[in-house]
Amino acid sequence: MNAQKRHEIFARLRAHNPEPTTELNWSTPFELLVAVLLSAQATDVGVNKATARLFPVANTPQAILDLGLEGxxxxxxxxxxxxTKAENLIKTCRMLVERHGGEVPRTRAELEALPGVGRKTANVILNTAFGEPTIAVDTHIFRVSNRTGIAKGKNVVEVERKLLRHxxxxxxRDAHHWLIxxxxxxCVARKPRCGSCVIEDLCEYQxxxxx
Incomplete structure (x- = not known):
């Protein structure tokens, strides 16, 4: 796939959705961090239902620590x-209070040092909360990147590096959200909806x- 085709793909995705964002509900970087930590192997709808109960009661690291693990x-x-998610979140909140003054850090190294936060989660926080041009490669982005030919790779890190290059x-800044x-x-897993796809003629899927 050449540069001209990639540019047209993203131009169309932007025209179709000028201001893409996550479907997780959040209003502060910490709320986003909590939502993303809870989202592993869970739907955004399910996470939003849980955070709708949690955030009115506790939406800061100290407030969650005050709830305690069982709470x-x-x-x-x-x-x-x-x-497991609750245990990691309690540990993360304790680290945020003790090391970061209760604030979510803005560097990859500090984010990835938090319990339960890997490269993908750090990329989501850096991109969505802080506007950094990072791309968090999940199963959707991995599939779309390989299937379309935008950025082919054998693993998520390889795809991420190629996306950042191409x-x-x-x-x-918005590529993460458009692709996911x-x-x-x-471009769903089992049977992509090619007939209703805005980039079908540019996609290299056979x-x-x-x-």
Whole structure:
């Protein structure tokens, strides 16, 4: 895939959705961090239902520490793996209070030092909360990047590096959201909806489907 085609792909995605964002509900960087930590192997809808119960009661690191582990579990028990997630979140809140004055750090190294925060989560926070041009490669973005030919790679890190190299700078900040939404609603896993895809003629996928 050449640079001209990639530019046109992202230009169309931007025209279709000028201001893309996460479907997780949040109002502060810390709320976003909590939502992303809870979202592993869970749907955004499910996470939003849990945080709608949690955030009115506790939406700061200290407030969650004050809830305690069992109190936190009671608010997020509808989410899969909630026991492990609750333990990691308590540890993360303690670290945020003790090392960062209760604030979410703005560097990758400091974010990845938090319990339960890996490269993908750090990229989401840097991009969505702080506007950094990072790209968090999840299963949707991995699939779309390989299937379309935008950035082919054998693993998520390889795809991330290629996306950062090939996505034109003007689109880089929002590329994460465009690709994940495209993978979630159009370029779906089992049978992509090629007939209703705004970039079908630019996509290099060989097994195109009907609408």
């Amino acid at each position: 936190l579990k009671a608010h997020i028990k509808t989410i899969g793996l909630y026991n 996505v034109p700078r003007e689109f880089r 939404l495209h993978g979630r609603y159009t 097994d195109k489907t009907e609408p």
